[in-house]
Amino acid sequence: LEKHLKMYNVKYIHSIDVAYDSKRVGIDLNLFNDENIKILWTSGLLHDIGRFAQLRLTGTFKDAESFANESFGKITDHGVLGEKILLDDERIKMFYPLTRVYDKFVASVVGNHFESKVPDYPIEINNDTYKKYSISEIIKDVNNNVFSAKTTYDKLISWYVKIIQDVDRLDILKQIYDCIFLKKIFKGNKNTSISSLMVKSFEQHKKDLNFLKE
Numbered sequence: 599l600e601k602h603l604k605m606y607n608v609k610y611i612h613s614i615d616v617a618y619d620s621k622r623v624g625i626d627l628n629l630f631n632d633e634n635i636k637i638l639w640t641s642g643l644l645h646d647i648g649r650f651a652q653l654r655l656t657g658t659f660k661d662a663e664s665f666a667n668e669s670f671g672k673i674t675d676h677g678v679l680g681e682k683i684l685l686d687d688e689r690i691k692m693f694y695p696l697t698r699v700y701d702k703f704v705a706s707v708v709g710n711h712f713e714s715k716v717p718d719y720p721i722e723i724n725n726d727t728y729k730k731y732s733i734s735e736i737i738k739d740v741n742n743n744v745f746s747a748k749t750t751y752d753k754l755i756s757w758y759v760k761i762i763q764d765v766d767r768l769d770i771l772k773q774i775y776d777c778i779f780l781k782k783i784f785k786g787n788k789n790t791s792i793s794s795l796m797v798k799s800f801e802q803h804k805k806d807l808n809f810l811k812e
Contacts, residue, residue, distance in 0.1 A: 637703070637704065
């Protein structure tokens, strides 16, 4: 139980970091309007929601072990499981209780974020497209069979998936680095004091994180 709680906590912190870092990347790209940035943040926050159910049901985060069981049917990884949870269990309503417009879009981003075959960044898209049109407008056009709206919709999903994939992997690398770095510093010496330089660096790191969360 203690081990699982620690694993849950790691994924909880990771999910928050991916949400805010995805938001920052979206802002820095200067491609999206405010509504689209908010949906990118939500998609980043929920990208690993399937991990929590995966750990509860199988006791591991290893997809190859978890989803080899026939009881999962067509669910091949934690992303697909997350998509199913968001739609079938209606968990998405916790984030958007007043509208169902974004449900399938966010769930699709979550469902594909672990997929290695997702096309690369659709850089050929006009830079003004996602500033002029919000996701809700694009979805409305798709539902009304407006010509080219489906292509724009698919490319926007590809943008979100690729951003979250990159931020996701970078945050995992950061966690690994932090773990190894701290173990190396304190290895074999429980009484090691933290230098003023380390404290200063830590405080600066906190300021940087606060900036991301503004």
